[in-house]
Amino acid sequence: MPTPTLLVLDAEPLPRLGRLTGHARIEHTDAEGLAARLPRADVLLVWDFTSRAVRDAWPGEGPRPRWVHTASAGVDHLMCPELAASDTVVTNARGIFDQPIAEYVAALVLAMAKDLPRTLQLQRERTWRHRESQKIAGSRAVVVGTGPIGRAIARTLEALDITTALVGRAPRPGVHGPEDLDRLLARADWVIAAAPLTEQTHGMFDARRFGVMQPSARFVNIGRGQLVVEDALAEALAKHWIAGAALDVFESEPLTPDSPLWQVPGLIVSPHMSGDIVGWRDELGAQFVELYELWAAGKPLENVVDKRRGYVPGH
């Protein structure tokens, strides 16, 4: 087999590809160069997972890579009908972000329960003001999304003695189906959105769903911004339909300085960082190298995405 061409869509240097020297002809491209280079590539590594360039460039003319890997858990930014219909295999970074994101969700839940944002504000004002805070042990959470990330979140919350229900696209042992969602939302202290972005999940957290939640409930989204109708969330917070929220992902990223979301009372805004621990780029690079070695040896790939569903099925 001639040395395959590995095309890398990147916005920044990526580590660990040195191990592929001699095993791949590595070309780099930005979004503008992608369409012209796609026909020559055997493999496409989407390192810049903030880019929507693949979705734009894929439908064009010429041959297409046989394998696309994205250094992200979600594939919504690259999937298009032409790619879904093709023979190209798509893989994702399943497994890298699970534990870090679960910890991040725990950090947000605990910060809200213990009123930490207010503590930091009072510290800036040099004001000693004792308040009562909430015990999380014995509280109830609903995690929407049953992939590795959702399950890691549920494990971590359970370890903190929070009774946690998982909701997926269909009921199965240990997982509630969508028909249970509203009933679970109505009893939850914590609602965590950790689903992939699909037709079914798009906009699922809307005014009606926030209306079902308890006034004491808090909502966290570490999945995809489009799971949430942002205006409806802002209104639910303003009207005290729910007590608080934290968003790490947004309909449009990065959030621009003029976004009203920065200043919604009771809302914590963070810049899509929940899974990105020190060393994450190394882990993503090493994971791709391992997959590449499988692929080059003709072995079955892992983390293969069901392109119609938009995620890696199983469990």
Added chain:
Amino acid sequence: MPTPTLLVLDAEPLPRLGRLTGHARIEHTDAEGLAARLPRADVLLVWDFTSRAVRDAWPGEGPRPRWVHTASAGVDHLMCPELAASDTVVTNARGIFDQPIAEYVAALVLAMAKDLPRTLQLQRERTWRHRESQKIAGSRAVVVGTGPIGRAIARTLEALDITTALVGRAPRPGVHGPEDLDRLLARADWVIAAAPLTEQTHGMFDARRFGVMQPSARFVNIGRGQLVVEDALAEALAKHWIAGAALDVFESEPLTPDSPLWQVPGLIVSPHMSGDIVGWRDELGAQFVELYELWAAGKPLENVVDKRRGYVPGH
């Protein structure tokens, strides 16, 4: 037995004592009235646990209550040589604060690991700035203090996959002695002070001990302010001997607006609230009523403090 006189040192109304109607003659006092009323009291309930009035009033003339209960875990605010030498039994609120404080420590650890204070600051500045954060799974903690609070903290950190060592006043199974402390501090990512205030623990976190810690270490104090030499901590943070700290307790409380601690970079200041969840006053009141019923029935009390040591021994 004539109806005993229960003297309550309180700064605010306290709940749940209604159940003692007919079983106790309840008198209330503030700090100024305490000395005059002490000789008539059979039982003293120290509800205002911020007050040092007991320590001041106890050495005076006349009979003294046979039992003193404090609605706090620590007894340092009321203990004096005369009380320690007397036959009076002292009990504390052991058990009420354990789980809430453990959650509070987890909240601080996770907030620091995930750089949450900086996230909130950037939100105020409407600035999207992605950063890498730390994974806590696999990190190492040292908890100084092996009472119910220290052990609850250790359990909670272990549940988050943080390898946690307990340090007490003497080595025993599962607990390190003081001779191991410096070695453990030198390897710890998280150092949690949860010891009672005693002669041995007073000022134990000083410049030398902060110097032993790793530059990446973070320090949390939810025990007593006097465990820490505050100037030494401020200097350790300024010189980057350690990476961060959070204090919920202080040498002098409340912290006054002119305290330099409010503005020490890398320091989170909170107003002695770590154990105080919604409903805590009810729990403290109910706990005292249960103890009172034991005492009135002539049964042995629980939560009896070793007055020389300054805490409830055991485990």
